[in-house]
Amino acid sequence: MVNPIFEDLHAQGLISDKSLENIQKKELGAFFSIHWELKTFLYLGVMMLSTGLGILVYKNIDSISHQAVLGAIGLICIACFAWCYKNKSPFSPEKVESPSSLFDYILLLGTLSFLSFIGYMQFQYEVFGTRYGMATFIPMVFLFWTAYYFDHLGILTMAIANLAIWMGISVTPKNLLRSGDFSNERALYTYLALGLFLLILAYFSRSYNFKKHFSFSYHNYGVHLAFIAIISGYFYYDYLYSLIWLAIFGMLAWFLYQNSFKQRSFYFLMITVLYSYVAISGFALRSLFFMDKSISLLLAFLYLIGSGFCLVVILMDLNKKLKSG
Amino acid sequence: MIIYNKTWLTNLLLIDLVEKEYEADRVSGNEFNNIKAKYPVGFYTPNFFIRVGLFILTFIISQSISGFTVLLLGGSGGYVWLACLGILNYLALQTTVKNKFHYRSGVDDALLWITFIYLAAAYYDLTNAARFDSNLAFATFIFILSLYLTVRFSDLLMSLVAYLSCLGILFFAWQNIGPWGIATMPFTLMLFSALMYWLIRRSLKYSFTMFYANCMVVLQAISLITLYAAGNYFVVKELGDMLNKTSSESIPFGGLFWTWTLIVPLAYIYWGMLKRDTILIRSGLLLCIAAALTFRNYYHVMPLELALILSGTAVLFISWFLTKYLKDPKHGITYQDLSNDSLMDQLKIESLLISETSSGIGGAPSNTGTQMGGGKFGGGGASGGF
Incomplete structure (x- = not known):
């Protein structure tokens, strides 16, 4: 069903036959989009999962199971990046359209798990020793690399924030x-x-x-x-x-x-x-x-x-x- | 009724409609320009960002003029003064709209809210001075004021204030009935919200709501939310305790309210999918969170982190499933983005949100740095201890 306004405009000669047909065709095959709902869902899922894992690690810091949790986070990180690597579009210096919203958020989940992994390693084992600059420098480089390689704006802003943290500001x-x-x-x-x-x-x-x-x-x-x-x-x-x-x-x-x-x-x-x-x-x-x-x-x-x-x-x-x- | 030129408003609606088709390349640029010439719109409506700037400046100017006159005349506040300022701002608002044809320009938005705040403050100050303390009367005053401004200027936030103050009137009036009123309060509020939702949906068919399209969206959403909240277990229990000045362990009809708390959000989503109604779906999704929080407030089945991990995984799986399932659109539903939300896109809101909310996690390495004594680069976070 076409909005009567367009028929009216057509009758006045303001819209050509072809344009009216275009509009009619669109309204016949009109889809209902749940794009933003799905995006919100993905965002919430990623946030809940990574926050939950973060709390779990810090709560279990002195027990034996913390290595298991750490391992799980590492596995999630690797799995996410492997999946993204498999599904990504080829790199280009131009803008690369992301394959789907799912891709964007799986990549985000991988990145967040990587950050908690590194942060935890430094906290528990001091892998970077006392070179605290390194402890923020490496995640930053990693974030920039991810942002450019997979073309992800959200991770780019995280990288910028981390650049600031590396410089000592927020x-x-x-x-x-x-x-x-x-x-x-x-x-x-x-x-x-x-x-x-x-x-x-x-x-x-x-x-x-x-x-x-x-x-x-x-x-x-x-x-x-x-x-x-x-x-x-x-x-x-x-x-x-x-x-x-x-x-x-x-x-x-x-x-x-x-x-x-x-x-x-x-x-x-x-x-x-x-x-x-x-x-x-x-x-x-x-x-x-x-x-x-x-x-x-x-x-x-x-x-x-x-x-x-x-x-x-x-x-x-x-x-x-x-x-x- | 509405203060803006009705012909222009009608033309504006028409042009917005055609513009969408033009952006999707279904209508040619030539046709679009001809239509614009045939249906002129004389409003002054600048770009959104300019609107924000004008809003801020109007606010500064209005406040400075008030401050300046207070200094000159040595006035000391008080309700007469506030009422005068409110009326003056209203006159300024009327002039900009009627003579300068401002429409959503930032100037009219700012003056509208300044008027409202001054008049509400004047009433509050007057009743305070007269030691007349009645919530019911205050809600009634706010309702009349905001209803008038909504009808006249079709401002969406103002319509929200009008709805909530109307709900407030019912609440305080019902409370005055006594114990019976308090006991039946949830049902009265539910009934009112449902009635309002039904009325708003019905009124969409009539042409007089044409100029209030934004208000109608907000009103549908808020009436759905209050309909849910009125029967939410937490709200019913806490509100009952507050009104009766008790602290109860359970409430009568507890099962009924629990069912309401958990079922209604899902019903909204289901109903919204059937009716293709975005407002219902989004309200439903929002209220799912409310339902989950209510449940957690009373039943601690598992620790927070486990709940987060499990629900996060579940939500991700649902989204993954939906993406797979809707790869080719089914039942007329797709996950592709059909609209071009230019403002969201222009400001890259999504990326800002990600950096804002994940900075706690993103900043994890720096936190550890601070805990270890804050080295050269260790002072992450806002404090930055150098």
Whole structure:
């Protein structure tokens, strides 16, 4: 049964006979998709299984059975990777469509088991001895390799998070939001370095066309890390010294602003504009509060109202520009 | 009724419909453009991300204006002040929608919620000052306010508030009846939810719900959820204890409520599969988790890790079986992705979710590092002890 609206449009001559036929054909053979339900199921299954195994290992740490559990985890890991290796599509520097959602999540299960295996080995037997850098470096390399070899975006983001852990910081979205960690100089520079590094990686995967679709994840993490690090740096230092940070911010923001137009991405445009607004407002408010308190508060409100209205106009303008451009 | 231009809304619905066909290449670009020209939409609706930005900015501007006037006039809060701000925001909302034709632009979304919060706060402050403490009256006020805003602006979250406050009215009114009311509470709430679900499904046939399609989806889901929750063993028992101020070991009709707790989610899924109704299936899946948690709360058949491993394996096997079984679509059901959920895809939500929830496991090696005294690279996690 075809929606009467299309028949109506057809009667008005707005839709050709062929298009109407196309639509009719589609509605006749309409399938009901349980794609997202199945995906959620797989996700839940993998999470429950690996969490359960993780708890089991740590609960049995002093008993004999822990070796059996460890063996089981190792077997699951090998089985998952063997299955994925058998079912994978051949490697290509382009995007490789995954064979099925099942494939993606079996690969995830294998990776998670590998991580708990390594983590447990280090905890119990200290296989990496006291070279703690190695204990995080090897899983990271493994994650990157898996992500590229099997073309898995989820594992790529895990790899990025592990890269950060290796550098001594944490970048999962929740931790970034909570981020109490910008209070010391070293963390600041680490975040900034990682952010810029990721932006460079994003640039290279785009321009050399090597796993181009990975560039979004790199770029996304890179933008947030770099901006947050610079803004925190700006507030960390004294007024005069902090102006250097503002200058760095300006350069990065300008570059990313241009880049978001090149990528035609509303998301990155929005992010850049909002972070810039935070930086500029930070500067304005910090400057205002040199004045007497009673006046500065009034002026601060006036600033927020005025700048807010300006930015609304700017955003609407940018929306038009990017849409048509 | 609805504040937005109805012709434009109708055209928008039509264009959305054609756009789907256009994206699937069933309608040519030329035809699509002609239809767009024939059925113009004059709304200002920016890109989703711009909408988020405008939402934040509108919020900042509105709050700053409030703060500025408070500073200038030296007002001290209070309900008169809150009510004034609420009305002012409402007037601003009406102007942007009526004169600037904003529709889901972020500006109207923000002003709608600011209005609602100010007015609700004004009422709360007024009754507090008057020492008039009635849950029933508060629920009624919220219901009237949110119903008005839903009907006028067709906002989906607002319709959720309206439904829940309506349920609240029934709850508090029934509670006031006395012991008999408390004893029959689960059945009353179940009856109400079922009735609401039935009414919403019926009303989909009429054209007046056309502009409220989003609200109708949310209302179906929430009425299914409250229908289940009203008969869930844990909810019935805890709510009964709270209302009677007792702590019971078991409840009357325990068997009935247990059956309800465990059967209803499965019934939703089955019914949803029969009717091809995504809302029923998804509510059912969600409530399966609730059922499992309720069961575990009272019967500890096995330790947590074993339960997780077993259910995880079972779930994986079911999915594996479904993938095999539906390799070629059967009974008109497929596991292929038919829709193009552009937003999910644009932001790569799935990958973010994986990295967020598996970081506890993914970070395992670093945790061990911290436990061993935190070496050079050992300070993983948020604390990062250098």
